[in-house]
Amino acid sequence: MAVSATTLTPAKVKKSSSLGMAWRRFLSRKWAVAAGIFILLEIMIAIFAPVIAPYDPYYSDYTATYQKPNAKYLLGTDDMGRDVLSRIIYGTRVSYSVGVLSQVCIVIIGLPIGAIAGLIGGWVDYVTMRVIDVLSSIPGMLLYILLMVALGGGSGNVFQALSNIILAMSLTGWIGIARLVRGQVLSLKESDFVRAARSMGADNTWIIKTHILRNALTPVVISMTLGVPGAMFGEAGLSFLGLGIAPPTPSWGQMIGIYQSFARTWPHLILYPALVLAVTMLAWILLGDGVRDALDPNIRM
Amino acid sequence: MPETLLQTVDLVKSFPIRRGFFSQHHFRLVAVDRVNLTIRQGETLGLVGESGCGKSTLGLTIMQLYEPTSGSVIFDGQELTSMGGGEMQKKRRQMQMIFQDPLAALDPRMTVEEILREPMDIHRVGTVTERGTEVTRLLKVTGMPSDAALRFPTEFSGGQQQRIGIARALALQPKLLICDEPVSALDVSVQAQILNLLRDLQDQFGLTYLFISHNIAVTGFMSQRIGVMYLGQMVEIGPSQVIVRESRHPYTNALLKAVPEPEPKRKRLKRSLLGDVPSPIDRPSGCPFHPRCPIAEDRCQVEAPAMREIGRTMPWRVI
């Protein structure tokens, strides 16, 4: 136990908050902390890409195409003589925007829908669940691609393309969160501590505010963290198929897709973006696992 | 004689249930069937019965946590069943509840302080500082260490968690405490601590208890009067001594005989009660106890006996 009962008076004890406890639990997981640091680094890279990147990712040096990694071009150059490292660094921006923003949008759509279905119940819940049933009968990637194309795909400017991807992801991804939140709300509604609050005279607003939101939010946060690599994968896949971010803006998946045609002779071109993508996904998965362990109140210190 | 604090009149709670996936037939599970009881100010009424007999549902229905199907609950002279939401929420200050699973009844994301303050926060009792002082007092009253306030429920043992639950129930200085199996999740020595504590608190604050338990010995220790329930119905109710020593209802008799007593000399002979408790969905006709009753007659299958007074006890009529 953290503090001994007799030596500290209440005034001196630092108030232990659930977040503090979760933080300590998180720090005790080395892999998750390492992954967290790696992700922070990548975020910094994404933000300061223009400063960090050694070259302009759009600049083509036609005298130096298909270069193997060397002192000048650390990861070599591509078919148009562009610096691969710089393109990967700029690609971080796409992956992180899509990964993080899509999760935020998914929660913004899914959380209220799930919460309302769970809280109100009755026909509202019934209709919501049927809609979710129908949508989840369509293979996810299929609906996603269809939406993407309907929205105009990766054409136009980068922001347009990004927002299309995020929108397509949110329109398909909210189902999971809504289901999760609804399930949470339903089980919380039946929990003894909510019953206890009701017996103390708490009204619905109070119960939602103090008990349900607080407890239902944890799995949402966990699912968000675990959803990021999935979204990154989705973007990479779309861009790989040529339905996502359109060149010249670099994205990891799109680089892999384009370089695929030179794989026979210049396999190293695929290797680096593929490696970065895989390592980033791994980092997010480890972070997500760590966050889940840290936030799960059933695990004692 | 002290005045009546709580009274139920023909209280019924039934739940609709669906059988099968697409079944159109709705059944009703009658969990509480026309229960009449009174609890006087300052006394403890014990409710015993086996699982599924409806004793916990009765507690929750009295609290209006389940909406009664019919009948009435009169608390402190006021009818609760017809009360509006807001009014009822205020009334809840005077009746509080203690739950069977102490940990499940405490929000895992709240510190003990937050848990104990919650009832005061809901009803906006006193100033913020006063609430803080009250938390310290409640911890002391229930025998908890004062530094417990800043910790989380999972950091405590089962007995301590139940003390937190009791402290919270006391925060609003209620008149009635409904204790729903408060000690059945606890070890015997811890159970003894909690039972003693509940009795101390009753003396100290003049509390009235509805004490629900499946353990008739525990109920006997706690209560002045005992009500015995079977399949949603009250089959016998009376002073504890009378129920234990000279019960009249065959079910109560069987229940008492079944209790293993920690006195090797009293080794009882073969017990009489056979069979299982029937499902509350397919309740037997007539007297619900007749299929297991050792003294059942033909009449019991058709006619449900009514409650009648026998001396100071009021058992069901057994024909």
Added chain:
Amino acid sequence: MGRYILMRLAGVVGVLIAVSFITFMLMKAIPSGPFDMMGVQANKAIPDQLKRQLEAKYGLDQPVFMQYLLFVRNAVKLDFGYSFYYQGQTIAQIFQNQWPYSIQLGLLTMGFSILIGMGLGILAAMKQGTFFDYLGTAISLFCLAMPSFVLALLLQIVFAIKLGWVPTGGWDSPKQWILPVLANSLGPVLVLQRYTRASMVDVMRSNYVRTAKAKGLTEQRVTFIHIFKNALTPIVTVGGPMLAGLITGSFFVESIFRIPGIGQFWVTAIQNRDYPLIMATTLAWTAIISITYLITDLVYAVIDPRVTYVKEK
């Protein structure tokens, strides 16, 4: 039981109607029609008049809602008409020609991933905390982090291009099957390994397994009679729909290894605005997935006697 299946099938029909409507409307929302795309491909714009003639021929000049009703009328007869893009071929023909590739790839992947995924899962559960357990965790983590198209490309580079052990693509000889199946089984292996391990461990801790041991049964008997059947239920629940996904083809693996399966066709169909093909494929997939859910639930009842869809009494 029969009644239950009928009700569920009715549900499937409902889902199909909803999905067809959503897809149809989405498709119509896609900017530029099929004949624009033909023009793009032929590098010259199709004259407006010809375009209008074509549109009239395929009923594209009617209001969208009418088009949808028309589509439904034909779809009920399983008639999805001709492909806009693959001239002269009916959708049925395209399905007939291409789908077998996807099904074959799917079934091979299924067999491989059941073998590897469940095998690793069982091994990990039986030998908790040993090398096999960590190996299983490592493999599943790898599968989780590695996008299938990346693995597909890497495998292709290493084994086909660099080492030249197998062809880079195609689907004519068993040699060409190896890489696509490997790449395609990432997800299934992951899911099966994780769920098998988790559910085996769960069952191993259960009281009835302790009872079985207390009866003096041998380790093998306990594992195969008392543990395995119980552990199967959750595996089937996740495994069923996942395996259904496999026979619907994979866009990535099919396009990388140049397998003429339906997954690749679907993506090209979207790019070409080949409405009939998109509709038919989407509906077929949805139907397969919905029916797999139903079959999964029925299998559930076979494995676990507690699950019953027959009305009591």
Added chain:
Amino acid sequence: MDELLLEINNLQTEFKLNQGTVHAVNGVSFKLNKGEVLGIVGESGCGKSVTALSVMRLIEAPGRIKAGEMLFHGEKGVTDLLKLSPTDMEQVRGNQMSMIFQDPMTSLNPVLTIGYQIMEPLKIHRKMAEEQAQATAVKLLERVGIPEAALRLKDYPHQFSGGMRQRVMVAMAVACSPRLLIADEPTTALDVTIQAQIIDLINELKDEFGTAVIIITHDLGVVAEIANQVSVMYAGYVVENGPVQQIFEAPRHPYTKALMGSIPRLHSWPERLTTIEGAPPSLTDRIVGCPFQPRCQFRIERCASENPGLMPIATGHTCACWVAGHE
């Protein structure tokens, strides 16, 4: 007449967890004669269930039996159960000694029929053929009071009520007429009227099959009713051991005394129940001295440094207490 069946000496079982080693059983010793009933009582975490599982050698990783001797007087003479190979132990389990568990709802395999599960030990240990096993199973089910036994063989556990499932468990346990039956909290999950039925059943069967019984329970009432001998456990130690009459009427160990005083009884209602201050020691710590000493009101200096160990205080009655032992 008192023929020894099982002798446990200095049994120690521990669980190696990340947080440290849990010393669940710390040198338990007891003897059990043929046809006798030994009750092991104690509160949760005292090591009574682990003791039972250790006797059956059903302790699984991360747990292990660290030391001890378990002499079992079986059909083929005396064997130390701890020295048997896993295969030999399988021959003993379910055959010469069997076990009933606490929760009948989860202790039967949900996907196998009742008949299959009862016939399993008969086929394995008694080498019975299908029909013979089936006939025996029907007889067993009838004996434990399951109506229409022959028809119910094909039923699955979920079609039985809790009480009925526990009857099936009992039938399964006595199928091979074991010399020893271990019942781990066999009635805890059941309602009192059903509990009474099961206790009666075990009582009858032990005479019929000539089986000795170890009954593990936290319910002193159950022990009083069925046991001849009682062992009281606390923090992994046996603190008192003796004939049921003596333990209940004249308990000597302070813990036993407090435990007796803490249960509400039907026929006498004291003003207050006896309580024990404090909490049991953590089992991950090495205990020096008497394990009960920090909570004991009679403790003397010696208690803190030296563990008393069981010492005889009357015929067949032993007690681990410096104070009570020297009264």
